Structure formats: structure tokens, C-alpha cells
Amino acid sequence: MFASIEDLAERLNAAKYVIDPVTLQVVYLAARMQKPVIVEGPPGCGKTALAQAIAAAGNTVIERLQCYEGINEEKAIGKFDNALQKLFLDTQADRIEKDWAAIRSSLHTLDFFVQGPLLRSLLYDKPCVLLIDEVDKVDEGFEALLLEILSEWQISVPKLGTVKHTTVPFVLLTSNEVRRLGDPLRRRSFYLRVEFPTVERETEILRVRSTTANPALRRLIAGLAQALRGWQMEKPVSIAEMLELAQALELLGFEDITPEMRDILLPLVAKTESDRKRLLLRDGFASLVHDSHQYAGRFHVNPEESGLLEGSTTW
DSSP states (O other), X not given: OOSSHHHHHHHHHXXXXXXXXXXXXXXXXXXXHTOOEEEEOOTTSSHHHHHHHHHHHXXXXXEEEEOOTTOOHHHHTEEEOHHHHHHHHHHXXXXXXXXXXXXXXXHTSGGXXXXXXXXXXXXXXXXXXXXEETGGGSOHHHHHHHHHHHHHSXXXXXXXXXXXXXXXXXXXXXXXXXXXXXXXXXXXXXXXXOOOOOHHHHHHHXXXXXXXXXXXXXXXXXXXXXXXXXXXXXXXXXXXXXXXXXXHHHHHTOOSOOGXXXXXXXXXXXXXXXXXXXXXXXXXXXXXXXXHHHHHHTOOOOGGGOTTSSSOSOO
């Protein structure tokens, strides 16, 4: 998928993804060694965005399996289309008595199988990115189901048989740590731990991913993100939400964040009633803005002039 680690870095840079050296190396090795990657960290820290960036860098598509409690094999692998099978039988009525064995065999092929994301990911002519999102929400039985595909790159389906891969996908499994993933899955995978970015890193993400032209405002938005997460809110703000905040400030023509902007910004940063009430407390938002300026003030590097950007290996 990638010719070299430098090739991967350039492609991710073109995809506007800010990556650190360790993650860059792990992604490259996983692609070359055809091993899955488990990415664990809090919700909103950019785990899914990594899969999207890898797909963009590889000029390929994402097959996404969104996990949830109670998900079954049919949702993940697929199922036979009974209506299509019946329609086929109706068209073969004159052959059933003479060629029943052949007709019955035809019914249990991929032609009559509605493929789920796990199966589809193995059958692309060009490797895709298989994102198994929030895998920590499934039970141990479903987790065991994943072991065959991640070990042998094949899937066994009753009546259909064993479907072997056409290409090997790049597999990324994300976890919000609702429960601990089992050791068999961990042994088969590389592991990445992802946290919320520092003020410096989030400022750089804003430079790359937003259209906010004011460097001081980008630092202040990153400082606001740091302050909000430091408050241990019920729902910490995600990187994506801070990018939306930057867009909102630009649309409204703001070049600063002040306590008077509380009612405007509250719907953008407080997504639960308890978080909203906390920021509505007397001097609550003003204190938050003060902390934001403090965090922003600790970062004095101008991203446009920093050697950490544009062609550097610190992504």
C-alpha cells in the first residue's frame, strides 16, 4: 500500500492528517506486515480519523463495521438473500426435477449472498481499509469471530463454505475501553494508545485542517480545548468539535474568545445537560476563558515558522 515510510508520511501530509513519529511507524509496519492495529483511547481523540486518513493516503475505500452491543454475524459477515433465492427457483421450475443438485448448489454461492463489511473487505481487487469501530462494545463471542479473518484472512460461513481473501485489507480496530479486549485479539495486532492532543499539537491540527487564518486564534481554540478537557466534563470535547468551533468563529467573524460569548459558544462545547449547567454557573465560563488564554499563552511557537512542519518527520 505504501512504498516507504517517507511515502506514507507524504501521503498523510497531503491528506491533511497530523501524525506523530510512533504512529507513523506503526501504520507503516502494519501495512507492510499485514497486521491489524488496535487503537485505544477516549472518545473524540481522533481514532476514527486515523482510519480515514490511511484510506485517503492509500487512495482506497473504507469498509466500516460499527460495533454495538448485540451485533451478530449477519450484520458483520452477511446473509443469504432468501427472496432472491426464491425468485431464482421460480425461474428454474422446469429444471428442478432433473437438475436439483446443481440448482441447490447454485443457491449457496456469493451470487445469492448479501455481503457484510467483513466479507466485502476481503474481496476488493485493491486492498481497502477495514475499520472495526468501537470493538470494545461487542462480547467475547463476537470478538472470537474476528480471529479467523485477522489470522487467516478468510471467513467460514455455513452452506457458503470458506471464502478466502482476494486482497488483504488494512485493519484498524478502535476501542473506547468500555471493556478490556481479549488477549488473542491483542496478540494478533499492533497496539497504539491515543490521548487528546497537547495545545501545540491541536494548534497544528487546526492549522492543517481548519480555514482559520489567525495563528493567535488557533492557539486560543487549542487552549480552550485543553481547558475544557481539564474540567473533566461528562463529555469532553472532541478534536472534530473544536474544528467545528473554529469554523463557527470564522463564520461569525470573531477573532477572540471572551466571557461575553458564552451563550453563543455553549451549544458548541457543552453536549450534555450537566456540562451545560456547569458552564452556566456564576463565573464558570469566564473562568474557562481565562484558563484558555493561560494555556494558549504557554505556546509561543509560530507554526508557520516551526521546523516541525512541512517536510519534517514530526507529523
